Amino acid sequence: MDLLVKLGNIDRRVIYILLILATLVPLVRPIGLPFSVSEATKKFYAAVEQVPAGETILMAIDYSVGGGPDIHPQGQAVFRHAMARGLKVVFVAFVTEGTEFANQIIAEGEKMAGKTYGVDFVNLGYVPGSEVAISAFAQDVLKVYPKDVRGNVTADLPIMQGIATVADFVLVTEFATGIPGPSEWIKQVGTRYNVPLAIGVVTVMGPQTTPYYQAGQLVGLLSGLKSAAEYEVAMKAPGLATAAMDAQSIDHIVIVLFIILGNIAYFAGKGKKGR
């Protein structure tokens, strides 16, 4: 009984060390634990898969540095999928750091054979104003973005020919860590323009975004690193997100064990006080 009470007061640093080990070991020596692809991810994948080759999709990179590691693999996976399908991708950002993340994704695209900046993908950069800016962008893309991040005149770029409003994109995707996020995009784009909207969010935002997906306001939904791994599996191209799933599963087991242990210790301590 005393041992249980002592375990309840375990130093938090011991927990940190165990968690770090539980993360590191499966990353170094992968186990390959199975995981299923959720329906929301399958629908997101299908939405990209259904876009005819040569058409243009929008990727709004609205995530910050803090949540980037949880959501950036989603953006990378969707971009790879789009490139593999021969789609064109226009990047925009309504969060300052979004521009840098879009640049990182594009850097990968520039290494792909036969893919050219300005023809197959472009980064239009960041515009301040959050929801107001999204509304203005949706109405007139070229007015809000007269130039891209590299200083090119947007209207002159081959990829931008035929793009005037957000309705000219065959699919709109957005990846968010907060505001602007799903609510703002659904309000300003989803309800006003006849364009399918698919959204990726950080894991924390998953439960609060699911009602939009269930109500049919989104054609697909990705939630955190797990969804990125699911997307990689759907593409049959496992990447870093897939490799992280073993560590995620083991970490969750460790956390659940500590929660159970904490409760046992709590009730053991309570019983001792009662006597």
Place this chain on the structure above:
Amino acid sequence: MTSDIGIWVAAICTLAMFSFLWKENSIFRSFQHIYVGIAAGYGMVRQWQAINNMAITPLLTKGVTTWIVPIILGVLLFARFFKSIAYLSRWSVAFLIGIGGALSIKILETEFIRQAQATFVPMNSFNNIVLVLGTVAGLCYFYFTIKPSTALLGVAKLGRYVLMISFGAGFGNAVMGRVSLLISRMQFLFGQWIYLIKM
């Protein structure tokens, strides 16, 4: 181990932030201040670039006069730093609130009508039954207009359990998200900095 200076800097920053796990220390605080400073500076540069590209350059080079009013309203926001003309900033704020309010009116459709519609489902499956009962019970928990009857109290109690389950799901996702961040940093440290993980 990499020779890329950028990765070394990022790795040292990561370790400095992780040092907080051991205990609060001056290295952690220093790097925290550096991070805040860089983030603020980066944000300012990006904001200025965007305003310059979108408004100032078209106004000065192409004579797009429609940007004059927004630029003046933007500049007026800084009037609050000068006591004698601080009231001028209220005009810009009033304009922002007006625009924000007008744009947000769609919230009625996205967050209320469409969400309510989504609960009008036939109770022919377990998922639909849980959805309908959970929504009704949750709403009953927040029903304060009349003195609750025993039946209403019972449904409201069910609503409380529904809310607790949803909070649990939210907390579970929060933990999962934080674990993802840890994994990503470990992949960086032991994959890109020290080549221990195959990338």
